[in-house]
Amino acid sequence: MGTRVGAGWFFKSCGQCQFCLSNRQNLCSHFEGTGRDAHGGFATHMLIPQQAAIPIPSTLEDHIAAPCLCAGAVGYRAWLIAVENVGTIDSIGFMGYGASAHLLTAFLRQKFPHIHIHVFARREESRRLARDTGAGTVTPPHEAPPSPLQAIIDTTPAWEPVIHALDFLQPGGVLVINAIAKESTDQNALMHIDYRRHLWMEKKLTTVANVTPRDLNEFLTLCGSIKLPIHVQTYAFDQLPQAIIDLRHSRGVGAKVLLTPP
Numbered sequence: 378m379g380t381r382v383g384a385g386w387f388f389k390s391c392g393q394c395q396f397c398l399s400n401r402q403n404l405c406s407h408f409e410g411t412g413r414d415a416h417g418g419f420a421t422h423m424l425i426p427q428q429a430a431i432p433i434p435s436t437l438e439d440h441i442a443a444p445c446l447c448a449g450a451v452g453y454r455a456w457l458i459a460v461e462n463v464g465t466i467d468s469i470g471f472m473g474y475g476a477s478a479h480l481l482t483a484f485l486r487q488k489f490p491h492i493h494i495h496v497f498a499r500r501e502e503s504r505r506l507a508r509d510t511g512a513g514t515v516t517p518p519h520e521a522p523p524s525p526l527q528a529i530i531d532t533t534p535a536w537e538p539v540i541h542a543l544d545f546l547q548p549g550g551v552l553v554i555n556a557i558a559k560e561s562t563d564q565n566a567l568m569h570i571d572y573r574r575h576l577w578m579e580k581k582l583t584t585v586a587n588v589t590p591r592d593l594n595e596f597l598t599l600c601g602s603i604k605l606p607i608h609v610q611t612y613a614f615d616q617l618p619q620a621i622i623d624l625r626h627s628r629g630v631g632a633k634v635l636l637t638p639p
């Protein structure tokens with residue numbers, strides 16, 4: 378009683394399938410997401426299963442904790458998948474620089490200062506924020522980093538960045554696609570995959586889907602132990618339409634948080 382908790386993207390899963398029983402509730406066919414499958418995304422009060430209630434460390438303010446429970450936790454899961462695939466990581470790239478990549482850059486910079494972070498972003502505004510947050514090097518998406526990377530996390534809605542990312546990986550490197558969907562507009566780019574250049578030498582391609590309660594708990598706890606210098610743009614509740622328009626047109630940088638009335 379009285380503990381400050383947050384509700385992340387994970388709301389509920391079946392609790393009985395092979396995925397739920399092995400801490401991979403994110404893959405459960407009955408996975409329910411907060412705001413999509415369960416009401417409460419915009420509410421001042423909501424009822425949630427105990428498993429979905431994530432304690433928020435006292436050091437994290439509400440508007441910092443909110444994106445950590447959403448974009449941040451999914452980014453953290455993508456990072457865990459990258460580590461699982463390549464082991465110790467010394468260099469990582471982010472293809473696209475939305476809230477998830479921004480939070481992870483800040484997190485990794487604080488937690489693993491030795492890791493080289495490269496950010497690929499279309500807009501100069503995003504590249505500037507990436508540099509300010511701790512990215513060692515930045516380029517537009519089609520330009521190669523100074524040296525090939527061990528892991529790249531792609532958060533773009535397009536296909537062309539996937540081809541570039543595969544090209545920029547070290548042998549044995551992994552590309553983790555962190556996107557709910559890919560647009561069909563530039564799907565023809567896939568025709569340009571060159572086996573030797575983009576896939577050979579044991580390059581791996583995988584995706585990240587949803588989050589588990591463990592990802593959320595771990596990430597929030599870790600964030601509570603560091604300073605997280607992230608850029609958050611807040612919107613008053615009656616500015617919701619504007620927030621959605623800004624999101625749709627990629628206006629502004631960093632994370633966007635909607636404040637519910639007190």
Ligand SMILES: [Zn+2]
Binds near residue numbers: 393396402406
């Ligand atoms: Zn299940």
